[in-house]
Amino acid sequence: MDSKQDFYQNVFEVVALIPEGRVTSYGAIANYLGARRSSRLVGWAMNASHNRLPKIPAHRVVNRQGLLTGKMHFSTPTEMEELLTREGHKIVDNQILNIEEVFWDPNLALSLD
């Protein structure tokens, strides 16, 4: 059925919830969706995010190291770091500085408890 589409929709929803000035990781989103092992699928969902009508802040989603692994998938390979820099992040060597400080975990933010 559309359960797989739901997974994508869930990813989009979580990503859309990322506050400005914060970032999260694929694994954190996957973990929130109950699919810790499907971190890669989150990346696929992000790939489809460009086709979604609501603007998905995919630039706020980075890998565990805070590395802009998906910058190459944007309109331009520099758009991602530019957007993040615009939000106040410091990017060095494609990596976000103070990643732990700006890290936004949906599990904590949504207070699953």
Added chain:
DNA sequence: ACAATGACTGAAT
């Protein structure tokens, strides 16, 4: 239907 790929992560060396 099979094989390869990928915006990842964690464990092992």
Added chain:
DNA sequence: AATTCAGCCATTG
């Protein structure tokens, strides 16, 4: 501590 290997699972050819 840094680098390498393997697992994960949907999507695509």
